[in-house]
Amino acid sequence: MPPKQRTLLSGEVELLYVKSKVYLHPSASKRDNVVGFLSISKGPNSTNSDLLISFTAESQLSKESLKLYQEADLDELDGSKDLKVVSKPVSSVLSGYSYSVPMSYIYSIQLRKPSSGMWYGSVVINTLDGEKLPIIFFHDDESPSTKLRQKKRNQSFETFSESGEVIWGGTEFLAVLHNYCHLVKSTVEPSVYLVNPASDDLRNFAPFKEKPKPGKDSKKKEFQIPDFNKVIANAKWKVLETVATFSAKTKNQVIDIVDEHAPLPIKQLINKPEVQKLGNEFEGARVYLAKWAAQVKEEAEESQKKFHLNEEMYTIINKELGNELLTNEEVSKAGRREAISKSEWDNFFDYSGRLRVTVNEIKDRIFHGGVSPSIRGMVWLFLLEVYPWDSSAEDRTVIRASLETQYHELKAKWSTDEDKRSTEFWKDQKFRIEKDINRTDRHLDLFKNTKRKRISVSSLASNVPPTIRESSPETPDEDDDDEFDVSNIRNPHLFKMREILLTYNEYNENLGYVQGMTDLLSPLYVILQDEVFVFWSFTKFMDRMERNFVRDQSGMKKQMLTLNQLVQFMLPDLFKHLDKCESTDLFFFFRMLLVWYKREFEFDQVLRLWEILLTDYYSSQYHLFFAAGVLSDNERIIIQNLRRFDEVLKYMNDLSNHMNLNNLLIRSELLFLKFRRMIDIINRENLYKSERTIVSPDLLQLLSRDIVVEKEGPRPVGAGGG
Structure with missing residues (x-):
């Protein structure tokens, strides 16, 4: 039967959890020990953050209340689901040592495990203002519920938890807390659990990630993003020279739409088998190529004069950032954390x-x-x-x-x-x-x-009655x-x-x-x-x-050109190599940007990536930094091994379902932080220089969280769909 329900009155709480025979040890003498109950209770209209964690001394309870607390201690074991309503625990009575604190006021909880007969296990509750409440000791040898649980575990040979540790009153209390709040174990002090931590709390209680120490070649690697356990299948790409060739089509779908007077380089680009493959997958890619390939190429070449920083500015930025580029705090902040429960x-x-x-x-x-x-x-x-x-x-x-x-x-x-x-x-x-x-x-x-x-x-084509067969x-x-x-x-x-x-x-x-x-x-x-x-x-x-998806492909064109500028700005060495490979149009990113990497990762990873992009936490166009992160992650192998357009295109297409999402999320965040710092330095330097360094408005817009909206215009008369 479901538990009996009634409306709680002001000054009343429902007992959600009770542990009996917990003590305060005010002094070294056992005679001074204060016995009581550790409880979690819920008041009228309370949320989980309003729940009270309380120590209530037995001596301060009436006979009726004492009985309810004792029954609540055993409820889970005897299967009782009766509602236990008691008076709200007192906040502080100095003579009796009782106290209560709302869940939202607790910063952390520290578990101190029992030690072979030397002392009882205990819990330390730390509040947001730094106050340590009286330490609660679990006298498991006296607690009826703990003794009964231990007996059942002994009978089933389950004395230890999944992690191999002895189960005691503190671990049981922690397990119950997990139902009502978000607990995160500190990686600095494993005995400490943060309660509903904010992001800054998580960073403060996580060790800084060590950055690589500068070596002899540190000057050559001044603009390299730290490598986070990148694993590259080198052997796979040693055979790039044997890229499979395809028989050329005499007249493919893309050429059908391209103006017959299109420049020869564009026709050659369109004839590449990997381009044809992508064009067949998304009609938008064919339209993009047909309408914009030549113009994009021209604009990309023109932009090279604008978005490469001069050597003087690179020197200033490098001096400001140092060989390690980012601070310990920034590197630590970019770490991945557990999902929100x-x-x-x-x-x-x-x-x-x-x-x-x-x-x-x-x-x-x-x-x-x-x-x-x-x-x-x-x-x-x-x-x-x-x-x-x-x-x-x-x-x-x-x-x-x-x-x-x-x-x-x-x-x-x-x-x-x-x-x-x-x-x-x-x-x-x-x-x-x-x-x-x-x-x-x-x-x-x-x-x-x-x-x-x-x-x-086959039977439908004859005059005989159709035969039925099973699917195969x-x-x-x-x-x-x-x-x-x-x-x-x-x-x-x-x-x-x-x-x-x-x-x-x-x-x-x-x-x-x-x-x-x-x-x-x-x-x-x-x-x-x-x-x-x-x-x-x-x-x-x-x-x-x-x-x-607009008909003239202007939205995709704008994003591809902005990505082009971003790669020039952040990864200049890679961009120069892509230029040699005739790949600065970055066409291999068309599909990734069009559907937000939907074809590049397993479905559950796509969901994780999308919810991160939807936050607009740093930028509403953060998907471009993620693209730059993909290039950064593969910069070394591209520069060292790839020489032609078709090699680059095949390599990038074959990354699908072979990329590490978490590593790329870390890398793209570090790229953004570096980008923002570089813009700050340029803006500061421009204040003191007569000849200003111009940063593209498209790049500056990447710092905005406002969503970029471009609507399709009225459909022309007679225009079809798609």
């Missing part, structure tokens, strides 16, 4: 569901650790601003109802309009959506079809649907994705559907699996991603 997330909110910490604090935690899958859906609704950060729980209920109404009104505009559905444009959009949905992330269990019997194609691995049903009947979407989740994209056509009539948008929708659907929430999350996501 549900208990930690819950502690960010008060009883009304409003944030009790700043948005920047939360984004800092997400940026450096991500979130656990169990709360990812809720967190992303905030990151995508479907839910405002300053909303209450009641506000979010109202917002949900409003969004549901708006969605169904939009959906009705196409689902109930026969005339609209009969237009060639709408049918073309529907076909494009269904075709792409049928091949998006079909490796995920959520999007797989159940196997079924199907009709033999060589001819799976999914392929049959994809090839011959894209409208036959049998998977209910894929069907809902189709509905969402058709409705988005009504929401954004100018843009409509463009290839690649299913790649952006799929992760949102997997996380939320709610048609209404997925739709509105997608619209918010597309606010920032729409520039990737």
